Amino acid sequence: MEFKVAAILCLALVSATQAVKVSVYYESLCPDSIAFIRDQYHSTYQQLGSSSITVDFLPYGKASHTQDGSGNWVFDCQHGPEECRGNKVQACGLKYITNPDLQEAYVHCVMTSSYPPDAGQSCATSVGGVSDYSAISSCISSAEGDNALVAYGDRTHALGSILSFVPTIIYDDVFNQSEQNESLYNFLGVVCRHLSSPKPSACP
Ligand SMILES: *[C@@H]1O[C@H](CO)[C@@H](O)[C@H](O)[C@H]1NC(C)=O
Ligand SMILES: *[C@@H]1O[C@H](CO)[C@@H](O)[C@H](O)[C@H]1NC(C)=O
Numbered sequence: 344m345e346f347k348v349a350a351i352l353c354l355a356l357v358s359a360t361q362a363v364k365v366s367v368y369y370e371s372l373c374p375d376s377i378a379f380i381r382d383q384y385h386s387t388y389q390q391l392g393s394s395s396i397t398v399d400f401l402p403y404g405k406a407s408h409t410q411d412g413s414g415n416w417v418f419d420c421q422h423g424p425e426e427c428r429g430n431k432v433q434a435c436g437l438k439y440i441t442n443p444d445l446q447e448a449y450v451h452c453v454m455t456s457s458y459p460p461d462a463g464q465s466c467a468t469s470v471g472g473v474s475d476y477s478a479i480s481s482c483i484s485s486a487e488g489d490n491a492l493v494a495y496g497d498r499t500h501a502l503g504s505i506l507s508f509v510p511t512i513i514y515d516d517v518f519n520q521s522e523q524n525e526s527l528y529n530f531l532g533v534v535c536r537h538l539s540s541p542k543p544s545a546c547p
Contacts (some may be wrong), residue, residue, distance in 0.1 A: 351505035364397040368499055369510040370404025371429025372422040372498045373525075380454045383530035388447050390531065395538055398443040400450050402433035403495040404509045416489040420497075421509070427492070427527040428483075429459035434491040435482035436463060436504035445472035 367384065369376035388396055401432065404420040420426040436449050448470040456462035467476050482488045505518045506534060512526040514537050526533050536545035 361539060362393070362395055362397045363534060364399055365534065366399040366401060367399045367510055368404065368478060368502070368506060368513070369454075370406065370421060370426055371402060371433065371454070372426040373404060373509050375508070376404070377454050378382070379510045379512070379527060379530075380451055383445070383526065383528070385451045385455075387531040387534055391534065391543050394535060395543055398446050399432065400437060400446065401495045401499055402430040402437070402450075403492065403499045404430070405506070406430070406496060406499075408493055410479070410498050416493055418489075418492065425460045430495075431483050431488045431492050432463035432479075434495055435479045435488045436467060437480050438482060438491050440467065440472040442472055443471050445510045474497050477511070480484040497519065 365381070365384075369380070388398075400475055404426075406418055406427065408416050408418045412415050418424075418427040420430065433450060433453055433479060436453070437446055440446055440449050449466050449472070452466035452470055453462045454460050456466065463479060464476050467473055467479055473479060482491065502511065502513075502518070505511065506515075508523070511518070512523055512530075514533070522533050531545070532547055538546065
């Protein structure tokens with residue numbers, strides 16, 4: 344009897360922890376970030392979905408933020424102010440588009456657009472998930488967007504020297520350098536290794 348209860352609890356735990364959390368630390372104008380989202384993340388997510396991948400995008404990258412004399416946040420991004428704007432377009436989009444499938448679609452749409460800093464409205468419209476763009480738009484142009492970006496920045500800075508390459512990809516909050524390297528060309532394979540059996544049929 345006790346064994347039966349333990350076995351049932353154990354099964355419940357296994358199915359509850361089936362999805363692997365994939366944290367993607369990236370920045371809007373970075374060719375390696377664009378290539379990863381376009382060529383690796385998107386197709387893998389389409390094959391495995393939210394039952395296998397817990398979406399966690401952090402649009403910040405190699406940036407810094409400080410407060411000026413009036414308490415406003417000032418950002419400095421690796422590829423300049425336009426990259427900060429592209430990051431904020433995504434930080435605000437991710438705040439208002441809360442469904443993980445739509446978050447993935449939005450990030451993919453923005454990052455594969457011809458110019459991510461200007462892609463917020465067309466992507467929010469094509470992806471859906473928000474009734475109108477004005478909430479995202481006012482977020483982008485106000486302290487609300489600054490604060491959203493600061494939150495991603497604080498999580499990114501908490502990595503310390505782990506963030507040497509952008510994008511950095513972290514599975515279930517544990518950085519592994521060889522998985523980081525492999526993720527850039529075999530993301531599906533790495534995600535699948537983190538999933539417990541029975542694995543999705545899309546896994547190699
Ligand atoms: C890192 O990942 C590789 C490949 O998945 C694995 O073989 C290795 O044990 C991991 N290293 C650590 C320290 O967990
Ligand atoms: C990861 O890739 C970097 C750069 O290509 C390389 O220097 C490093 O040795 C690799 N590390 C592992 C654990 O594969």
